[in-house]
Amino acid sequence: MNVLEIQDLNVTFATEGGPLHALRNVSFDVPEHRIVGVVGESGCGKSTLINAILGLLADNGQVDSGRILFGDHDLTRLGPLEMQSLRGLRISTVFQDPMGALNPVISVGRQMLHIQYRSDLGRSEKNARSVKMLRRVRIPDPESALDRYPHEFSGGMKQRIAIAMALMMEPALLIADEPTTALDATLEVATIELLQDLQAQIGCSVLFISHHLGVIAELCDDVVVMYAGEVVERGTTRELFHDPRHPYTERLLRCDPAGQSGRTRHLPTIPGEVPDLRVRPAGCIFAARCHRYEGICDTVPPEVGAGGHRARCHRVTP
Amino acid sequence: MLYYSLKRLGLAVAIVSVAMLLLFTMIYLIPGDPAAVALGPRATEAMREALRIKMGLDQPVWIQFWNFFVNAWQGDLGNEVLSDRPVAKVVMEQLPATLALIAGGMVWSVALGIPLGCWTAVKRGGMADRIVGVFSVAVIAVPSFVVAIYALLIFAVTLRWLPAIGAGEPGDLGDQLVHLILPSLAVGIGWVGYIARLVRASMLEVLEASHIRTARAFGLPDRQVTYRYALTIAILPTVTLLGVGIGQMLSSAVFAEIVFARPGVGKLVYDAILTRNYPLVTGAVLVTTVLFILINLIADLVVGYLDPRVRSRL
Structure with missing residues (x-):
């Protein structure tokens, strides 16, 4: 049973420079009693994803296509009042900034x-x-x-x-938007443990957003890796950390400072930057930064299939 | 809260004292002999000398100030020149009419300004927002006496809906209220604009705060989020502004009282200046100053009451 199913979700924002395609064909499930982590760098669409689920997109944002299934409801079709009646009761949220x-x-x-x-x-x-x-x-x-x-x-x-x-209100789904990012390391561990305990007691599912790979590995059952508004890879935590298939996931794992043994002057990074989402490339969104780039990547967008451990990459045979 | 209140009260006393010193210095520096002014050109030197001694003008300046200071704190502001009645008594007789006028001005500005500001913040960018924006700037820009004269012309002279002059029959509250409508509108309408602009701006800021997003994410109804969670914070600068605004209203009350021929402190000061009744001017200005400081004290206490962060910081 899945508490939340996101199917081919597309979200755009109207901006002065034209429509900004913030989420493209995002699909993943949050199964019952499981903690699903969403990881990605700033601007990858994590916050847009949360706001789309909660029905709190900014006035210039809209869901173009796709479904967000929660129980019997498709959240993309609910009116503001029906959405409000779910928020805080069945779907609840912890945000990043504890001070405010x-x-x-x-x-x-x-x-x-x-x-x-x-x-x-x-x-x-x-x-x-x-x-x-x-x-x-x-x-x-x-x-x-x-x-x-x-x-x-x-x-x-x-x-x-x-x-x-x-x-x-003992919700069925808790969305945690980088709840530990603003806390220091000791508090971070304590808060993670607390969340784990409470999740087990209440029996809810958790959608845990973070850019901290260590926290994700510690806490989550499944992981969704997002890049520039797309899901590039998803699988169980074990699969993803031990057998990363998408070049972006591979590089991301290599960038985790916790993985460094010994002293180094240069922390590994991924060269290049996230593309401008108003002008999406015709092919793979990661092509410009990819170390396994080949001709097909510029022209044909890779797709990600349903089920199991999947990566959105031409180099990976599903 | 008690400590905060006492601290603010102590500060208010200090400010009143400084205001007294400034006022005293001002009178002292005005050229001319107060006794000569009071007695007129036909008085003899002996009469002037006698009045100087009676007013304590023969003593050193610091003793004069000390006497003025001590007497003023005890409520004795000296006697006015024309009728020799105690200044404090004369001012206090006129004070209620002015207080009613300012309270009326505040009612107008708060009752219109806060809802307008709140409404335009929620519907920002729309037609209503633009119209209210233009209206706000317009009423801020027009001086209160111009509003007073036009209000008088339209509602009292042409339409004959409301009375033109006076404060109404003593003892008849309804009549007094009817007489209050136009003058208080003249005093308060500029502040409708100020408050609408300020509430709109602070409301827009608060609505972006992350605790408002949290409140929405917890499914609280829109009305509760807007009025209970956002407006209680957005209103705080307005309370402070109103404290200052009352000083401004006190000065526009002078015009309103003259245009509408209402009794009041403003009219009293105006008449006192025309007749060079300096003790009365001093007394009335001092009472007005104390009133202003008192109202700011109340505004600070209200902010402390509304905002727990202010309460614990002080």
Whole structure:
């Protein structure tokens, strides 16, 4: 059973320089009870993907084709009110910036109360639930935390409160948008472990967005590698890290500083930069930076098939 | 919150003291002998000397200031020249009418400015946004006495909907309110523009904040996100601006009171200047200054009440 199925999703933004094709033929599944990681460098379409799922694309963005199946719903066809009724209840989100994620002028308890507006519980029962959630994310003295304001907590605590809020209604799907990027290394490990525990307790699926390969390897069951708005490779974490097939994944893994043994003056990088998405090349999107480039790459766009471990590359026979 | 309030109160007292020093210096530096001005050209030197001693002008300047300072804190602002009545009493008699005028101006500016600003921020770029933008700049640019005269011409003289002059029958609240509509509109309409622009700008900024995205991602209804999560933050600069704006309204109240022939501190100062009644001018200006500082104190306390970050920082 899949909680979320994304099928051939295309998203464009209207810009002054013409339409920007931010997501092209994106397909992958998030199975029940699994943590799926999405990895890619800045500008690869990770945030657009989240916003498309949540129905929060900017005014100039639109889904051109494709489906986002969540349960019985195709999220691309739902109206704003139907989308709103799923957000926070069935699909919840933790964002990257813990410092700004909570409203600064409303107390933590009141914000947690607001999130439960769809529940039939009484006020004191809702507060008891908030306290329970805060305790689960290991906030010390959760009762008094309700009356406090976000600026009275540290960054790590704020991120844990944000996680508690996101999991408040026990959603089927949690989207975590680089939840640990703004935290220091020790807190990062603690937050990852916390997310793992909570995911197991609640039994939800997680779509985990990150550019940190170590975190992805640690936490995720499956991995989707994105480059310039396309899924270039997907598979289980094991398959992907031990047998990377797409040249981009290969290079990306080689760039992880954690893989360096011994001292070096030069960290490996991928030469070149992400292409301008307003003028997509006719062939493979990665051709210009690829170390395994050949003639066909410039003219024919490679496609990625369904199922299993797949890479969008001519050099890989599926 | 208590500590914050006390701190702000202490600061307010200090500011009033400095204002007194400045006011005293100003009067002291005005050329001419106050006693001569008060008594007129036909008074004898002996009469002037007697008044100088009565007013304490024969004493060293720092003693004069000290007396003025101590008396003023005790509510004694001296006696006015024409009728020899206590200045404090004369000013206090006129104060309620001015306060009503300014409160009315504030009601106009807040009741129109905040919804307009909020509305144009949510519907930014549309036709309504542009029209309100032009309207805001227009009302900011037109001086309040021009608004007063046109309002008088249109609504009182031509259409005869509203009374032209006076403050209404004493004791008749309804009549007083009807008399308040036009003058308070003249005082407040410029601030509708300021507040609409300010609320729009801060609203646009807040709506981009990541906590607003979080609120939406948690499925909170649009209305709650806009009014509870965004507007409570976007309103904070407006509260501070209003504190300052009341000073501006106090000065436009002078025009409104003259055009509409309303009693009030503004009219009082105007008449006092025409008759060179300096103790009355000093007293009225001091009361106005204290009022201004007091209102800013209230504005600061309101911001502290609304924004927990300010509360704990101070």
